Amino acid sequence: MRRSVLTSEAVSLDLPAVSLITRGATLLLDLFVYGLLLLAMMLLLGAFGAPAAANEAAAAAVMTATVIFCLVVVPVAVETLSRGRSPGKWVFGVRVVRDDGGSIRFRHALLRGLVLILELFTMGMLSVVCALVTRRGKRFGDLVAGTYGVASRHPRMRPMMLPVPPMMSSWTQVADIGRLPEDLAVQTGRLLRTVEQSGRARNMRALEAVAEELAAEVRQYVSPQPPASSPFELLAAVMAERRNREYQRLVSAQHRQQRLLSRLAGA
Structure with missing residues (x-):
């Protein structure tokens, strides 16, 4: 609850x-x-x-x-x-x-x-x-x-490692996905994690219906509009690109911190 x-x-x-x-x-x-x-x-x-x-x-x-x-x-x-x-x-x-x-x-x-x-x-x-x-x-x-x-304890969740679909890679390189609300991203991540863990589950039809609803919401917050694709491909592309950009941001921040520490040590 x-x-x-x-x-x-x-x-x-x-x-x-x-x-x-x-x-x-x-x-x-x-x-x-x-x-x-x-x-x-x-x-x-x-x-x-x-x-x-x-x-x-x-x-x-x-x-x-x-x-x-x-x-x-x-x-x-x-x-x-x-x-x-x-x-x-x-x-x-x-x-x-x-x-x-x-x-x-x-x-x-x-x-x-x-x-x-x-x-x-x-x-x-x-x-x-x-x-x-x-x-x-x-x-x-x-x-x-x-x-x-x-x-106060929550089950440890395995990171979602879905890659960017090949047909969506060129779009994700120029897409603006930063306006995606956090609650929508959480719902999308849960859906993709369920699909990734269960594969072709018996309730796949229900998952597809949920994916279509989430994909319709995601399209409102991304620009330019994505190419024609299935809802799962769009959601996977958006979430994978968010993950990649967040990782790059953390790596850049770590490098800046290391350079700053080196300058301070030299001073």
């Missing part, structure tokens, strides 16, 4: 919100880890806190402080220092961010930690209901703090 987020700088970010199952798994793992910490501290208090056990009020105060420390203070500190991560979120590749896509701060982590106690008293049902009715699958703590969970 992907959600578009508009930052305070009016930049649209496409952040993938995690599912309810993943959020539940991260919470269970976090509770397990912090529960182990609580158990370890209880055992230490039982071994070295014999004087406090003589006073029931003092023992209750120490136990309450220990529970708050393990279930509120430690999780809040971990999320604050790691900018939205925790043991469970690290395992499942999840990060908590603000509604505008930025990193959370101490106040966000504190609100989430305090509300978590209330959510635990309801056996997690409050979180489940909130996640089901909210647009980004937020739990109740997210609603209070103004945060939500996003996936």
